[in-house]
Amino acid sequence: SQQGEEDPQALSIQEGENATMNCSYKTSINNLQWYRQNSGRGLVHLILIRSNEREKHSGRLRVTLDTSKKSSSLLITASRAADTASYFCATGLNDYKLSFGAGTTVTVRA
């Protein structure tokens, strides 16, 4: 079953704007990861944040994790047309497996 749930399901923004999406989960985790999927392609790993971390940055990406609220957010700053994709959060335990949410579809308008 899917543990992570992304919100919103879809997001449309203008190029240059920031995009924020959220992920909520139900049980304790070891780590939380964000992946991107371009239409019809495989998933690409973006960033991993461990349960003892609160914030992480990678280029234009910023991820936060609040384990008390069982939630995470992904911020994409200064969006570009190439950021158009679906974004998935995935929660990891200590058992090699990840549990994926249904994703947020982001459309960046030129």
Added chain:
Amino acid sequence: SQTIHQWPATLVQPVGSPLSLECTVEGTSNPNLYWYRQAAGRGLQLLFYSVGIGQISSEVPQNLSASRPQDRQFILSSKKLLLSDSGFYLCAWSGDGATPDTQYFGPGTRLTVL
């Protein structure tokens, strides 16, 4: 560097026909391997995972099966396809020493069962 291959890229099969999808990983040894299915506009459903040759764990009871005949080869099979087996099948691996929890995905196979 590591690469992951899946084939075929697309497949159209009649109901009741057999299925064999193959996934191979290069550039690493003893990876954890995964098969996922993604329905249109949905998230990923984990079908099988393997932590070693001949070790397969099934997550969802169904008419699919998986095998790992070699360290870096993972095969998804079915004896008789159902309409509900249509979807996008993704293979992934993990176990890279630097980032052991990260999964790396193949390009996927689009399966349509008619």
